[in-house]
Amino acid sequence: MSEVLMDIQDLAKHFVVDTNFFGKPVSVLKAVDGVSFSINKGEAFGLVGESGCGKTTLGKILVNLYSPTSGKLFFEGKDLTVLNEGQRRLYCKDIQMIFQDPYASLNPKMTVGDIIAEPILINGLLPKNQVEERVIYLLNCVGLARHQRNRYPHEFSGGQRQRVGIARALAVEPKIIVCDEPVSALDVSIQAQVLNLLGDLKEEFGLTYLFIAHGLNVVKHISDRVGVMYLGKLVEIAPKKELYANPQHPYTQALLSAIPVINPEKKMERIILEGDVPSPINPPAGCRFSSRCFKVQESCKLQEAKLKEVSPGHFVACHLFD
Amino acid sequence: MLLEVKNLTTEFKLKRGIVKAVDDISFTIDKGEILAIVGESGSGKSVTSLSIMGLLQNPGRVTGGQILYKSQDLNKLSRKEQQKLRGNQISMIFQEPMTSLNPVWRIKDQIMESIMLHMKLSKKEALARTIEMLETVGIPSAAQRANDYPHQMSGGMRQRVMTAMALACEPELLIADEPTTALDVTIQAQILELLYRMREKFHMAVMLITHDLGVVSEAADRVIVMYCGKIMEEADVRSLFNHPLHPYTIGLLKSIPQIDNDSDEPLYMIKGMVPNPLNMPKGCPFSDRCEQSMERCTQEMPQLREIDGHKVRCFLYDAKEGGSGKQ
Numbered sequence: 001m002s003e004v005l006m007d008i009q010d011l012a013k014h015f016v017v018d019t020n021f022f023g024k025p026v027s028v029l030k031a032v033d034g035v036s037f038s039i040n041k042g043e044a045f046g047l048v049g050e051s052g053c054g055k056t057t058l059g060k061i062l063v064n065l066y067s068p069t070s071g072k073l074f075f076e077g078k079d080l081t082v083l084n085e086g087q088r089r090l091y092c093k094d095i096q097m098i099f100q101d102p103y104a105s106l107n108p109k110m111t112v113g114d115i116i117a118e119p120i121l122i123n124g125l126l127p128k129n130q131v132e133e134r135v136i137y138l139l140n141c142v143g144l145a146r147h148q149r150n151r152y153p154h155e156f157s158g159g160q161r162q163r164v165g166i167a168r169a170l171a172v173e174p175k176i177i178v179c180d181e182p183v184s185a186l187d188v189s190i191q192a193q194v195l196n197l198l199g200d201l202k203e204e205f206g207l208t209y210l211f212i213a214h215g216l217n218v219v220k221h222i223s224d225r226v227g228v229m230y231l232g233k234l235v236e237i238a239p240k241k242e243l244y245a246n247p248q249h250p251y252t253q254a255l256l257s258a259i260p261v262i263n264p265e266k267k268m269e270r271i272i273l274e275g276d277v278p279s280p281i282n283p284p285a286g287c288r289f290s291s292r293c294f295k296v297q298e299s300c301k302l303q304e305a306k307l308k309e310v311s312p313g314h315f316v317a318c319h320l321f322d
Numbered sequence: 323m324l325l326e327v328k329n330l331t332t333e334f335k336l337k338r339g340i341v342k343a344v345d346d347i348s349f350t351i352d353k354g355e356i357l358a359i360v361g362e363s364g365s366g367k368s369v370t371s372l373s374i375m376g377l378l379q380n381p382g383r384v385t386g387g388q389i390l391y392k393s394q395d396l397n398k399l400s401r402k403e404q405q406k407l408r409g410n411q412i413s414m415i416f417q418e419p420m421t422s423l424n425p426v427w428r429i430k431d432q433i434m435e436s437i438m439l440h441m442k443l444s445k446k447e448a449l450a451r452t453i454e455m456l457e458t459v460g461i462p463s464a465a466q467r468a469n470d471y472p473h474q475m476s477g478g479m480r481q482r483v484m485t486a487m488a489l490a491c492e493p494e495l496l497i498a499d500e501p502t503t504a505l506d507v508t509i510q511a512q513i514l515e516l517l518y519r520m521r522e523k524f525h526m527a528v529m530l531i532t533h534d535l536g537v538v539s540e541a542a543d544r545v546i547v548m549y550c551g552k553i554m555e556e557a558d559v560r561s562l563f564n565h566p567l568h569p570y571t572i573g574l575l576k577s578i579p580q581i582d583n584d585s586d587e588p589l590y591m592i593k594g595m596v597p598n599p600l601n602m603p604k605g606c607p608f609s610d611r612c613e614q615s616m617e618r619c620t621q622e623m624p625q626l627r628e629i630d631g632h633k634v635r636c637f638l639y640d641a642k643e644g645g646s647g648k649q
């Protein structure tokens with residue numbers, strides 16, 4: 001069937017917030033804390049969760065902007081976590097990222113042409129005299145005109161800048177692109193343009209996406225499978241249709257019911273969660289969602305729930321399914 | 323009628339020319355009504371609210387029209403009289419709960435300031451009222467949290483503090499500028515629920531400014547769609563979502579991925595982008611992006627006309643209205 005491109009096993013990233021006099025960590029922020037899933041070749045895997053759940057940190061580990069505290073990361077069967085920095089860098093070309101803020105992710109002092117050419121030159125993919133041709137081709141792919149390569153980022157609108165970011169990611173012919181909230185900073189009418197562009201490029205170049213977003217409707221549109229994160233843990237993974245039609249984890253249910261529906265006739269039965277997401281520095285014991293869960297039991301506060309397959313391809317981490 | 327805006331025009335005088343951020347708009351808000359103003363960035367929705375509050379900063383200026391609050395013209399009031407209304411009868415919630423609270427003041431002092439100013443209460447009474455308001459907006463152990471500084475709270479909490487501050491003097495009109503945009507969906511649901519409850523409790527009117535059509539459909543009674551400083555469409559919430567008339571509104575609604583839609587087809591796209599405010603098209607501002615654009619659209623500005631209580635600014639509906647539509 002489908003081939004696994006990336007396999008993530010028990011990956012964790014802890015940040016030390018405070019150390020004692022002897023340099024021993026006394027306060028640790030567990031941004032990603034034991035996450036396992038795999039991404040198949042040619043699929044778009046959506047990752048949703050609220051701010052602070054660790055979805056961006058996870059994306060940054062995949063593209064080697066952070067090194068993981070523990071766990072394994074297999075890319076095409078090779079464990080990237082055991083490689084040294086130089087060997088690891090060889091794989092960076094295959095795993096690229098599109099960032100959230102199109103205003104902050106482009107160098108304001110470089111022309112758009114130079115921004116797109118830079119990764120090609122660094123990786124030595126093409127002789128210098130062919131680079132310009134390639135840049136023009138990439139600009140065309142993302143719907144920009146060839147003459148725009150001589151302009152600077154400030155001359156572009158948010159949607160166009162995001163296109164430049166996409167062209168830069170495509171420049172090194174990656175196998176997988178981590179899209180970190182690529183449309184959340186854009187206006188509604190521009191969002192649709194960028195989402196469709198991402199969809200077209202995936203077909204054209206046979207790309208695989210890890211699509212990180214907090215907008216559940218956007219994730220639903222673009223993904224094949226979806227994982228839901230809460231406080232550094234995956235709480236549910238399922239094929240898209242299954243997840244939206246039949247959410248099992250109480251958090252997923254609440255998250256889905258909180259989305260305003262564009263239909264004034266239909267008032268949803270809403271599950272309103274109480275309180276805020278707890279701090280990842282001192283997460284609640286047991287299941288991390290237990291402090292806000294509306295189906296909480298005694299056992300939830302004692303023991304962490306593990307991901308279990310409740311129906312084919314549908315995994316849930318909740319004590320309700322023990 | 324609580325607030326009536328008549329032909330309001332707000333301009334920004336820049337070196338390169340004059341930008342009409344709000345261009346001749348008129349609308350009303352009734353007591354206890356939730357009016358939503360939707361539009362994309364640059365559509366003039368926030369400038370409209372700042373004009374009403376009298377909070378425009380240089381080089382912005384109201385250059386035409388009237389803002390009537392209970393039949394008195396807000397622009398003709400003196401600074402002092404304006405201040406009596408602001409924060410008391412009309413108050414505002416801003417988009418960024420991080421930047422609109424004073425970082426070096428305890429939150430209780432920030433809330434007490436307006437209570438002591440407007441309600442003429444003693445310090446002790448004001449503190450009691452502050453804690454009562456914090457409890458109303460759902461802050462747990464309010465008496466203790468009142469001593470916190472803004473940085474000690476989460477985004478959702480700060481937005482609640484802002485809301486508590488805005489509601490402390492029981493305003494009759496609340497202007498909420500993107501109150502939930504910076505928040506997560508589960509927190510957004512809490513804040514919307516809170517606004518709803520407060521409306522019931524204090525019978526206040528809300529002017530809700532947002533770009534999220536989901537929030538509009540959920541919360542509003544009536545909707546105004548703005549584009550490039552102009553009102554393109556105005557209708558009650560049902561008729562707007564069930565029978566949108568303007569091609570821009572129709573396009574917007576079609577371009578949002580719907581959670582209850584299982585198809586894998588590409589999204590509908592509105593082509594192009596918002597025109598440069600210094601270089602507006604001559605006719606309808608949407609004409610260069612509109613699929614149904616006609617010769618006439620690029621030449622003259624259509625008027626906002628009313629069809630069965632549903633207002634729309636588009637030449638498509640001139641013909642359908644028959645003889646009376648001709649000017």
